[in-house]
Amino acid sequence: xxxxxxxxxxxxxxxxxxxxxxxxxxxxxxxxxxxxxxxxxxx
Amino acid sequence: xxxxxxxxxxxxxxxxxxxxxxxxxxxxxxxxxxxxxxxxxxxxxxxxxxxxxxxxxxxxxxxxxxxxxxxxxxxxxxxxxxxxxxxxxxxxxxxxxxxxxxxxxxxxxxxxxxxxxxxxxxxxxxxxxxxxxxxxxxxxxxxxxxxxxxxxxxxxxxxxxxxxxxxxxxxxxxxxxxxxxxxxxxxxxxxxxxxxxxxxxxxxxxxxxxxxxxxxxxxxxxxxxxxxxxxxxxxxxxxxxxxxxxxxxxxxxxxxxxxxxxxxxxxxxxxxxxxxxxxxxxxxxxxxxxxxxxxxxxxxxxxxxxxxxxxxxxxxxxxxxxxxxxxxxxxxxxxxxxxxxxxxxxxxxxxxxxxxxxxxxxxxxxxxxxxxxxxxxxxxxxxxxxxxxxxxxxxxxxxxxxxxxxxxxxx
Numbered sequence: 265x266x267x268x269x270x271x272x273x274x275x276x277x278x279x280x281x282x283x284x285x286x287x288x289x290x291x292x293x294x295x296x297x298x299x300x301x302x303x304x305x306x307x
Numbered sequence: 308x309x310x311x312x313x314x315x316x317x318x319x320x321x322x323x324x325x326x327x328x329x330x331x332x333x334x335x336x337x338x339x340x341x342x343x344x345x346x347x348x349x350x351x352x353x354x355x356x357x358x359x360x361x362x363x364x365x366x367x368x369x370x371x372x373x374x375x376x377x378x379x380x381x382x383x384x385x386x387x388x389x390x391x392x393x394x395x396x397x398x399x400x401x402x403x404x405x406x407x408x409x410x411x412x413x414x415x416x417x418x419x420x421x422x423x424x425x426x427x428x429x430x431x432x433x434x435x436x437x438x439x440x441x442x443x444x445x446x447x448x449x450x451x452x453x454x455x456x457x458x459x460x461x462x463x464x465x466x467x468x469x470x471x472x473x474x475x476x477x478x479x480x481x482x483x484x485x486x487x488x489x490x491x492x493x494x495x496x497x498x499x500x501x502x503x504x505x506x507x508x509x510x511x512x513x514x515x516x517x518x519x520x521x522x523x524x525x526x527x528x529x530x531x532x533x534x535x536x537x538x539x540x541x542x543x544x545x546x547x548x549x550x551x552x553x554x555x556x557x558x559x560x561x562x563x564x565x566x567x568x569x570x571x572x573x574x575x576x577x578x579x580x581x582x583x584x585x586x587x588x589x590x591x592x593x594x595x596x597x598x599x600x601x602x603x604x605x606x607x608x609x610x611x612x613x614x615x616x617x618x619x620x621x622x623x624x625x626x627x628x629x630x631x632x633x634x635x636x637x638x639x640x641x642x643x644x645x646x647x648x649x650x651x652x653x654x655x656x657x658x659x660x661x662x663x664x665x666x667x668x669x670x671x672x673x674x675x676x677x678x679x680x681x682x683x684x685x686x687x688x689x690x691x692x693x694x695x696x697x698x699x700x701x702x703x704x705x706x707x708x709x710x711x712x713x714x715x716x717x718x
Binding site: 274292 | 478480534
């Protein structure tokens with residue numbers, strides 16, 4: 265149970281951490297990922 | 308790992324080859340000589356347009372050739388005046404002119420391309436339909452199997468003694484992979500069925516808010532999935548290399564049918580198949596997901612198709628060579644379909660894994676719950692591993708070694 269709960273915490277930390285890291289340091293905003301809003305959209 | 312990814316791409320191509328075959332039907336007149344298009348001055352006819360709308364493949368050669376006809380001047384309209392340079396737009400359409408635009412960003416120099424329609428039709432129709440058939444069919448088969456076979460019980464007497472099957476870090480990696488996979492699966496289905504099911508059910512406004520959240524979740528949780536995939540590969544690959552016991556295990560149906568329990572090491576052949584499915588499919592889903600996550604940055608399919616064409620793979624199945632000259636949008640289309648198809652397949656496999664790890668087999672969940680399994684369960688399902696673990700546990704403690712010099716008695 266401890267491993268399961270820890271994995272959930274890790275999942276949240278990784279999700280927010282990667283999102284923050286990509287936004288802040290790599291220049292990929294959430295909007296720029298999966299769609300290229302300023303040029304071409306697939307859907 | 309690259310070879311594994313390459314292999315998965317090959318499998319994809321075989322799938323698309325059959326799809327292409329289904330669409331490779333020429334309409335009457337597609338290859339017809341120019342005279343049947345005399346009425347349009349050599350341009351396409353209504354018949355051509357109708358055939359394209361039906362999704363039939365049109366031989367566009369007659370449209371690619373510049374006509375060198377003077378542009379008609381119909382007066383001052385638009386930025387180019389009244390001139391409509393058919394050959395210029397023909398070049399734009401078939402990507403034969405050097406194109407520059409004022410719009411920055413990848414793939415913005417593709418102004419016209421019509422290759423998205425087949426993708427849209429597959430995404431709207433066969434992909435969700437057959438995906439649901441696969442998942443629903445898998446659940447039905449599992450339910451039927453449960454009704455016939457029932458729960459696989461521990462047959463021998465419960466000893467009350469346990470063996471450590473998975474350490475804390477192994478269980479952590481497993482649950483990280485499981486939790487992220489479930490979230491990714493649900494949010495992926497949300498995206499796939501949004502327009503068809505959720506918008507008609509909940510309305511555009513509700514769906515828009517939820518879609519923004521699920522998109523964020525899908526994009527962000529994917530990193531946890533990829534990390535967990537690496538962890539479980541590192542932890543368990545050594546135990547999942549195929550060996551001779553696997554053949555015997557498979558020959559006896561893994562003991563699922565009947566009461567025989569073929570010997571197995573830490574992982575039996577069935578678990579090894581699950582492991583390699585997760586590793587191979589999960590890696591390919593991750594790579595195609597990365598190409599979707601950062602649009603137009605990763606080009607996976609054109610190089611793969613070119614490689615397959617070099618090997619002549621399409622010819623083995625009597626197919627035309629794969630399209631190795633893809634627009635950036637086509638790359639994304641292939642990546643999206645491949646991502647979704649593999650996700651459906653892996654989800655179906657994981658349904659079986661979840662079933663046997665919970666409802667289907669008594670004592671199995673403890674391996675990932677507490678990490679400790681009942682000794683009798685281990686003997687029945689992983690006899691070779693259990694014997695090794697019991698021998699290790701029951702072995703007398705090794706004598707303590709010391710570097711102190713041995714002195715004679717009385718010294």
